[in-house]
Amino acid sequence: MWHDLRMLNATTSALIAVLVLSLLGSGLWWVAHRPMFTLKVIRVEGMDGGQLRHVNPSTVRSAALPRIRGNFFTANLDNVRQAFEAVPWVRKASVRREWPNKLIVSVEEHQPLGTWGDDGRLLSVKGDVFTANLAEAEEDADLAAFSGPEGSQKEVLARYYQLAEWLKPASLAPRGLQLSDRYGWSMRLDNGLRVELGREQQPALLRGRVERLVNIYPQLTSLLQDRIESVDMRYPNGLALKAQGLALDSKKVKR
Structure with a gap:
């Protein structure tokens, strides 16, 4: 009997814990999906405070937005980073959240050194081959030719x-x-x-x-x-x- 009572108490406690966790999870899910956490601002800035020469914040935002899913809590930051890094001229991006409905995207631009091959691609000063507007690259300096x-x-x-x-x-x-x-x-x-x-x-x-x-x-x-x-x-x-x-x-x- 004593053994059965202990088992009954343990089972009751476990069920109560599961119920509390379920209610807590449901409450957090409900709060996380409130309209106030819908992403309303995505700020694009130069990495380490640098100025952006070729990346237009409005343009790059518009290009990346269709690939961003979720709100402040649920947006996958790695997916957001990849969306911005797929935009021409963006070498690297980092993303952080800012309460309650902002994403801050820091962008490092490619710095062109020359052309690569005969297909219009560019080579950066860090050895990255990328595709961007050749006329824009030529505004910076005379481009060397690499292949x-x-x-x-x-x-x-x-x-x-x-x-x-x-x-x-x-x-x-x-x-x-x-x-x-x-x-x-x-x-x-x-x-x-x-x-x-x-x-x-x-x-x-x-x-x-x-x-x-x-x-x-x-x-x-x-x-x-x-x-x-x-x-x-x-x-x-x-x-x-x-x-x-x-x-x-x-x-x-x-x-």
Whole structure:
């Protein structure tokens, strides 16, 4: 009997607890779905207080709104973030709630460095390939031209920054960089000169070729001035060049 009474009390307590939790859950659900918690404000701002250059808050809001479901409590913030990151020019977004009916979306824009390939895509300064209005990108600066096998954009960008440092002693800068399907490198300089660098069969091979170009470049310009069109550095100890009305091979032009 005593044993049955204890069992009865435990069962009663459990049923009461389930009832209380059900009522509490129903009450919270009812409160959470009140009209006062319907999302009324979605504020779009630059991440870390930065200004937005290409992302128009009204436009990006309108583009993302159809993908947002729920209210202040029920909206899935990860889905909201993905909706904003799908908008052109948005590299990254973070979302937070602000009581009682606001979402604050902080946006980081892509910063274009150049074009990628021949299909109108852009490459950012952080190595992201993205699609946006090319004319808008050209408002920021002259765009470099990049290309390479699919998925090689990070490698191409890292090499671009290396080449920029290696060329500084000659007051030159790369304005385009291509990595072929056979992983051979070629670049175009800011003076229009095209340079073939070839494959990097050894870690220091490309740097050695660039240094050779830097060392001989003053001599080449003094002899040929602005007539040089392209230089081929794929020779062990020399180079071949093409100039207007002239072609020299590596046997004639050496370091």
